[in-house]
Every structure is written in structure tokens, then in C-alpha cells.
Amino acid sequence: MKIAIISVSDKGKKLALDLKEKLNNDSTIIKADLYHKNVKKYFPILFDEYDAIIAIMASGILIRSIASLIESKVSDPAILNIDDNGEFVISTLSGHLGGANKLTKKVSSLIDATPVITTSTDVNNKLGIDVLAQDLYLSIDNTKEILFFNKAILEGREIFLTVNPNKKFDYLFNYLNNNTLEINVSIYYSSKMEMDEILVSLDDHELILKEKKLVIGIGCRRGKECEYIYEGLMNSINDLNIDKSRINMLSSAEIKKDEEGILKLSKKLNIPVNFVELDKLKLFKSNDVEKSEFVFSKFGIYGVCEPSALISAGFDSKLIYKKTSYSGVTIAIAISK
Structure with missing residues (x-):
């Protein structure tokens, strides 16, 4: 922010x-x-x-x-x-x-x-549908329907969520189970649903929650073991209260494409990793990226974890977690628009 x-x-x-x-x-x-x-x-x-x-x-x-x-x-x-x-x-x-x-x-x-x-939902200890979307980094396709669903939640009515059965929504289930705010929901499954979408429905009202692309940018010293990179990643997502099942992609610079620790982490989490080309990193500009003269002197780029996360998240993406160091590992997190 x-x-x-x-x-x-x-x-x-x-x-x-x-x-x-x-x-x-x-x-x-x-x-x-x-x-x-x-x-x-x-x-x-x-x-x-x-x-x-x-x-x-x-x-x-x-x-x-x-x-x-x-x-x-x-x-x-x-x-x-x-x-x-x-x-x-x-x-x-x-x-x-x-x-x-x-x-x-x-x-x-x-x-x-x-x-x-x-806000009414907060003072009445209820979980608003827009709070759920914000906490889980989901976009809302029809924001005009937020008022209807939040009013229904305040009245204690049952809200229906429909997801694709072939996609793991552990982050959604864990969030609902652990949240202290009240919401009455039932989960349904339909293969007609897109993999990254959640249908919210009640009566004749509907809205779609869609995953924004959440990317973990990683920088590390040569030969850094997977366990240390994993520890840094977990510390970062815990700061944001993000479940690891919500991560869409890992990212780093192409100079790290043979880094065993990152490759093992990708396999461990079953999350793809994107290694961004040096040319793209050299051309990338953002006032939000921390510049490292040390990294520039070695590789001709000003950073690894922040720019690779932003590039991998797509055009107009933004950082939600700035470059943070953990014992030879740097982590940044970006989200698509």
C-alpha cells in the first residue's frame, strides 16, 4: 500500500x-x-x-x-x-x-x-462479501451487488458460493473456517465455473469473484537451500495473512533459472516459477522498486525480487509487499490489477 x-x-x-x-x-x-x-x-x-x-x-x-x-x-x-x-x-x-x-x-x-x-458489517461482527474479496485478493465483477449481499449477510441469510471441483480452494475454506466474523455460506461445485472464479449467489442476484494474479518475487544468494527460501516466503505471506494455496506464481530473474533452491521450492509448493529475461528487467522502470547498486554492478539490473514479481503479475500490477530480506533471501509480492 x-x-x-x-x-x-x-x-x-x-x-x-x-x-x-x-x-x-x-x-x-x-x-x-x-x-x-x-x-x-x-x-x-x-x-x-x-x-x-x-x-x-x-x-x-x-x-x-x-x-x-x-x-x-x-x-x-x-x-x-x-x-x-x-x-x-x-x-x-x-x-x-x-x-x-x-x-x-x-x-x-x-x-x-x-x-x-x-461500516455496518464490521460493527455487527459480520463478514462483508467485499471484505472477503479484499482479504483474498479477488476482484468483483459487479460491485453494484455488494450492497445486496452485505445486507443479506447482516440479516443472517445463507449465501451460496460455487467453485470448480478441479481447482483447490484451500485458501477460501481456511479463510472461512478461521475468520472470527460471522457469515452463513454453503459451497457448491460446478465444472461450468472457470478455475479462478467464485460465483456468489442468492435469489436472482449474482456476482463473480475472480483471483487477481498473486506473484512471489524471489532473490537469493547462489546456492541458497530451498528450506531457507521457503522460510522467507512463509514469513512474508504470513505478514499478509495469505494462505500459500493462494499463490499463483513464483518469479525470479533468468540468472537464477538453474538455482536449485528455487526450483525445489516450485516443486514443493506445486506452483510454477517464471524466470524473467534480463532484457525485460533492464528496461523495466517503477518508482516503487528499491534500487540496489550492488546488484546493478554484478548483473546490470537494479533488482530481482520486486521487478520480476511486477513483470510476472502483468501490466499495471502493484507491489503489496516490498523487498524484505531473510538470511540471504529477498522476497517481494505483487498482485495484478
């Missing part, structure tokens, strides 16, 4: 600096940038450039600043509102699909504040 923190007072700026430092230590935060004052100038830019905006200011200033920019729960960034004293963190916009509710809890714990969340 890319986050902009904007403040208007000197007290708010001090809180913003402290929060930025703490967020930058979190591998799930790709970057956190600071902005101060000039809210009318900055907000239109921040809406397009960031996944989330943390506004340290009075709620009136925030609401007036974003009112004309709001378009849809599908595209609007997560908006959080914090008072200058850092006592309350309010999930203001895009609580579910934008991830504002989750971020509110994270930020609250970092600054020892009280989280304020008002």
Missing part, C-alpha cells in the same frame, strides 16, 4: 513524521510520503497517486477537501482522519475495498489511538 500523510498544523506535522517512520518499517507499506498544508492543491494529486491518504486535521477540512473528488468505492483511495493529538483514527472512506478499516486498526496500534470504524 502506498500512503500519503497530509497535515495542516505544526502539531499534526510532528505526528505525521512519527507515523511515517513507523509505517516505513512495515513491509506491507510500499512507501509513506509526507505533505503539509496546501490541502486544496494536494488532495486532487493524492487521490490519483496513492492507495491511502491519512489526513491529520479537523474532519470538516477533510470532508470539504475530498467531497468533489469522491467517485466510487471501487476506485476511491482509503481515507483516514486523525486529530492533531493522535487520540482517534477514523476510517472515513473506502473502508472495505480500499482497505481503510484495516489500515485504521494498524495505524491506531502504531500511535496508541482509538480506532473508529462505522
Whole structure:
């Protein structure tokens, strides 16, 4: 998640600096940038450039600043509102699909504040269908139906999920079994379903949840054993609460195509690995990728795990886990749009 923190007072700026430092230590935060004052100038830019905006200011200033920019729960960034004293963190916009509710809890714990969340499913301890999609990195084909299904969930009605019997959906079953929020579902199987899709239905209402392509980018020292790479991968997906059955692909640079540890890991997990050509890595540009001068001096590329993950996930993909080191192994995670 890319986050902009904007403040208007000197007290708010001090809180913003402290929060930025703490967020930058979190591998799930790709970057956190600071902005101060000039809210009318900055907000239109921040809406397009960031996944989330943390506004340290009075709620009136925030609401007036974003009112004309709001378009849809599908595209609007997560908006959080914090008072200058850092006592309350309010999930203001895009609580579910934008991830504002989750971020509110994270930020609250970092600054020892009280989280304020008002979405109906959350306050009633129910699992919204859009929360399920967000947590499992699934796209929703018909977002207009979210309201109907969440209302049905609030009423305790049974929701039907249909999947292809030839595809393992362990990540879905484990998620439903382990989630503490309430949802009444029944699972059905149909060979007519696409392998990467989940049909959600009730009465005459339907929507399709489709897997976004989730790619683990791997870099490692020469000869690194499979067990160490596996350990790094598991630490990373555990940070994101991702089941390993949800991974669609492993990826690295072609200079690693004979790396036994990576090849054994691919076989162990039964997940394909894509080795990206050096020419593609040399041409690839992204402001979100950490540049390594050491890697560049040896191979002529600025990185392995982040760019290979992004390239393998496809055009317009984004990092959800930045380059993180684990004893000679680097892991990054990218997701398709």
C-alpha cells in the first residue's frame, strides 16, 4: 500500500513524521510520503497517486477537501482522519475495498489511538462479501451487488458460493473456517465455473469473484537451500495473512533459472516459477522498486525480487509487499490489477 500523510498544523506535522517512520518499517507499506498544508492543491494529486491518504486535521477540512473528488468505492483511495493529538483514527472512506478499516486498526496500534470504524458489517461482527474479496485478493465483477449481499449477510441469510471441483480452494475454506466474523455460506461445485472464479449467489442476484494474479518475487544468494527460501516466503505471506494455496506464481530473474533452491521450492509448493529475461528487467522502470547498486554492478539490473514479481503479475500490477530480506533471501509480492 502506498500512503500519503497530509497535515495542516505544526502539531499534526510532528505526528505525521512519527507515523511515517513507523509505517516505513512495515513491509506491507510500499512507501509513506509526507505533505503539509496546501490541502486544496494536494488532495486532487493524492487521490490519483496513492492507495491511502491519512489526513491529520479537523474532519470538516477533510470532508470539504475530498467531497468533489469522491467517485466510487471501487476506485476511491482509503481515507483516514486523525486529530492533531493522535487520540482517534477514523476510517472515513473506502473502508472495505480500499482497505481503510484495516489500515485504521494498524495505524491506531502504531500511535496508541482509538480506532473508529462505522461500516455496518464490521460493527455487527459480520463478514462483508467485499471484505472477503479484499482479504483474498479477488476482484468483483459487479460491485453494484455488494450492497445486496452485505445486507443479506447482516440479516443472517445463507449465501451460496460455487467453485470448480478441479481447482483447490484451500485458501477460501481456511479463510472461512478461521475468520472470527460471522457469515452463513454453503459451497457448491460446478465444472461450468472457470478455475479462478467464485460465483456468489442468492435469489436472482449474482456476482463473480475472480483471483487477481498473486506473484512471489524471489532473490537469493547462489546456492541458497530451498528450506531457507521457503522460510522467507512463509514469513512474508504470513505478514499478509495469505494462505500459500493462494499463490499463483513464483518469479525470479533468468540468472537464477538453474538455482536449485528455487526450483525445489516450485516443486514443493506445486506452483510454477517464471524466470524473467534480463532484457525485460533492464528496461523495466517503477518508482516503487528499491534500487540496489550492488546488484546493478554484478548483473546490470537494479533488482530481482520486486521487478520480476511486477513483470510476472502483468501490466499495471502493484507491489503489496516490498523487498524484505531473510538470511540471504529477498522476497517481494505483487498482485495484478
